[in-house]
Amino acid sequence: MRKTLLLLSIVSLALFGCGEAGVELDVTKGSTVTIQISRNLVNSDVDNFFSTTQTVNFADDDFEEYIGDAESVIIDKLTYQFKDYNNISGDLVLMDITLGTGSPNNSILDVFGLVVENTGTVLAYETGNPESALSAAQIANLESLGNQILARQNITFNASADFTDDIDSDFVIEFTFDVTLRVTGE
Amino acid sequence: MKRFLKQLRVLVVLMSISTFSYAQIDFDSFLEAGVADANRLLELYMQPAFEGFGNGMNSGWYNTAKPHKFLGFDVTANVSMARVPDASRFFTFRNSEYENVFFAGGSSVETPTLFGPNLGADDLPQLSFRDFDDIDNDGDFMEELIRISAPTGLGIDESELGINAVPVPMVQLGLGLFKGTEVKLRYIPETDIDGEGNVNLFGIGVMHDIGQYLPGEKLLPIDLAGFVGYTNLSSQIYVNDAQTQSADFDASSWTVQAVASKKILFATVFAGFGYTNYDVDFGLNGTFNTESETLTDPIAFNYANSGMRANVGLRLKLLFLTLHGEYALQEFNTLTVGVGISVR
Numbered sequence: 001m002r003k004t005l006l007l008l009s010i011v012s013l014a015l016f017g018c019g020e021a022g023v024e025l026d027v028t029k030g031s032t033v034t035i036q037i038s039r040n041l042v043n044s045d046v047d048n049f050f051s052t053t054q055t056v057n058f059a060d061d062d063f064e065e066y067i068g069d070a071e072s073v074i075i076d077k078l079t080y081q082f083k084d085y086n087n088i089s090g091d092l093v094l095m096d097i098t099l100g101t102g103s104p105n106n107s108i109l110d111v112f113g114l115v116v117e118n119t120g121t122v123l124a125y126e127t128g129n130p131e132s133a134l135s136a137a138q139i140a141n142l143e144s145l146g147n148q149i150l151a152r153q154n155i156t157f158n159a160s161a162d163f164t165d166d167i168d169s170d171f172v173i174e175f176t177f178d179v180t181l182r183v184t185g186e
Numbered sequence: 187m188k189r190f191l192k193q194l195r196v197l198v199v200l201m202s203i204s205t206f207s208y209a210q211i212d213f214d215s216f217l218e219a220g221v222a223d224a225n226r227l228l229e230l231y232m233q234p235a236f237e238g239f240g241n242g243m244n245s246g247w248y249n250t251a252k253p254h255k256f257l258g259f260d261v262t263a264n265v266s267m268a269r270v271p272d273a274s275r276f277f278t279f280r281n282s283e284y285e286n287v288f289f290a291g292g293s294s295v296e297t298p299t300l301f302g303p304n305l306g307a308d309d310l311p312q313l314s315f316r317d318f319d320d321i322d323n324d325g326d327f328m329e330e331l332i333r334i335s336a337p338t339g340l341g342i343d344e345s346e347l348g349i350n351a352v353p354v355p356m357v358q359l360g361l362g363l364f365k366g367t368e369v370k371l372r373y374i375p376e377t378d379i380d381g382e383g384n385v386n387l388f389g390i391g392v393m394h395d396i397g398q399y400l401p402g403e404k405l406l407p408i409d410l411a412g413f414v415g416y417t418n419l420s421s422q423i424y425v426n427d428a429q430t431q432s433a434d435f436d437a438s439s440w441t442v443q444a445v446a447s448k449k450i451l452f453a454t455v456f457a458g459f460g461y462t463n464y465d466v467d468f469g470l471n472g473t474f475n476t477e478s479e480t481l482t483d484p485i486a487f488n489y490a491n492s493g494m495r496a497n498v499g500l501r502l503k504l505l506f507l508t509l510h511g512e513y514a515l516q517e518f519n520t521l522t523v524g525v526g527i528s529v530r
C-alpha cells in the first residue's frame with residue numbers, strides 16, 4: 001500500500017490549486033537501511049572488522065506515489081538501533097560504526113566505543129536539535145542525500161563495524177532516515 | 187483574473203454540480219485510510235461547503251411581496267453567496283474520533299476546512315497514518331506508517347473574490363395565476379455534463395397575497411404575502427471511466443416566509459421572515475478496491491439543519507428589466523444578487 005491514504009490531503013492536491021499559494025503539503029516517512037552483522041564474518045576477521053554496502057532507492061521504494069510532484073526533499077532526522085543481539089557469554093564487546101555513501105565515501109555517521117547490545121532507537125541527528133552527533137560536513141552530506149532522492153537516484157550506503165573482540169551472535173543495525181517530501185500543486 | 191475564474195469555476199462546480207470529477211480526486215487512495223476515518227474526515231472538511239449550499243438554496247425566491255397579475259411572469263437569474271462563518275474555517279481533528287489516523291502532537295488539532303485559509307505545509311499540522319494492514323509484517327499494527335500534512339483550505343477570502351462564501355446560482359420562472367397567487371418554478375431537466383455525469387434541479391414555490399384578507403387592505407401602505415418554496419438539486423458525477431463509480435449529491439431545502447414590500451417609483455424594498463430547512467446528502471457509490479478489501483458504496487454523509495431566516499432587499503425595475511439584491515440573516519448569512527425580466 002505504497003498508494004497511501006492521504007485522505008484529505010489528496011483533496012487539496014486534487015482541487016488543483018485554488019488558493020493564491022497553490023497547494024503545498026509535506027509527506028514524511030521513515031526510510032530504513034538495515035545492515036545484517038554476521039557473527040561468522042566478524043569473528044573470522046583477524047581485526048574483527050565488518051563492512052558491507054547496500055544500494056537503496058528511497059524515492060521508488062517509499063515515495064513512489066509522491067516523488068513526481070515533489071519540489072524538495074529534506075532529511076529531518078537520523079536514528080539507529082541495534083536489534084537481535086544475543087550476548088550468550090556476557091562479555092563486554094565494544095564497537096565503532098561508520099556509515100557513508102558513494103565512492104569515494106562521504107561520511108554521514110561515525111560512532112565510537114558503543115557497547116554491543118540491543119538498544120532502543122538512538123537519535124543521531126535531528127534538524128534544529130543541538131544534541132546532534134553529526135559534524136557539519138556530515139550534515140551537509142546528509143542533506144545532499146535529499147537531492148539524490150529527489151532525482152530518484154540509487155544511493156549506495158557503506159557501513160562498517162569495528163569490534164574489540166569476537167561477538168556472540170548475528171545482529172541487525174537499522175539506520176532510519178526521516179525523509180520529508182515537500183509536494184506542491186498548481 | 188485567470189485564477190479568480192478558475193476559483194469560481196471550481197466553486198460553482200463544487201457545489202452545484204459536484205467537484206468530484208473535476209477535482210480528480212483519487213478516491214481509492216482515500217479509502218485506504220479505512221471507511222470510517224475517510225467518512226469522518228471528509229464530512230468535517232466539506233461541512234461548510236455543503237451547509238453553505240443548503241443555506242444558499244433557500245435564497246433568491248422573491249424580490250417583492252406583490253404577486254404577478256394573471257399570466258404576468260418573470261424570469262430571474264440569481265447568484266447567492268452564503269458566507270462561511272469564521273468558526274467554520276477550521277475543524278477540530280480529534281484523535282478519539284479516528285481509528286487509523288492520528289495527530290502525534292496531542293489529542294486534537296485545529297485544521298482548515300475546505301473553506302479555510304490556504305496554508306503552506308509549514309503551517310499545517312501533520313496527520314499520521316497507522317500501519318493497520320501491517321505492510322511490513324512485523325506484527326505492529328499501531329506504528330506510524332507515514333505522516334502527511336492535513337488538507338488545506340481554498341483560501342477564498344484571500345483571493346480576488348474577497349468573500350469566503352459558497353456560491354449558489356439559480357434560474358427561476360414566476361407566473362401569476364389568480365386571486366393574488368403566483369407560482370415559481372426552478373427546473374433543469376436531467377442534463378448530461380460532458381459525459382462525466384448529470385444534474386437535475388426542481389423547485390416550486392407559491393406566493394400568495396395575504397394583504398387581501400386584511401380589513402382595510404386598500405389602506406395598507408405595504409404589500410404582504412406568504413411564501414412557501416421547495417428546491418431539490420441532484421447530481422451524479424462519474425468517478426471512473428467505466429462509469430461504475432460515482433459521487434452522488436442530493437440537496438433539498440424548503441422555506442416558509444412572510445414577506446412584505448413597499449414600492450416607491452421604480453424601487454421596491456422588501457423584507458421577509460420565516461423558517462428554513464435543508465437536507466444535503468453526499469455519497470460515493472459503486473465498488474472500490476483498496477489493497478486490502480473491496481468496498482461498496484463506502485462514503486455517505488448527511489448535513490441537515492433548520493432555523494429562522496430574515497432578509498431584506500431592494501429591487502429596481504426599469505421597464506421590464508429588474509435588478510435586485512438581498513441580504514439574509516441565517517445560519518450562513520447570504521447575499522443574493524440577480525437580474526430578470528418581469529412582465530405584469
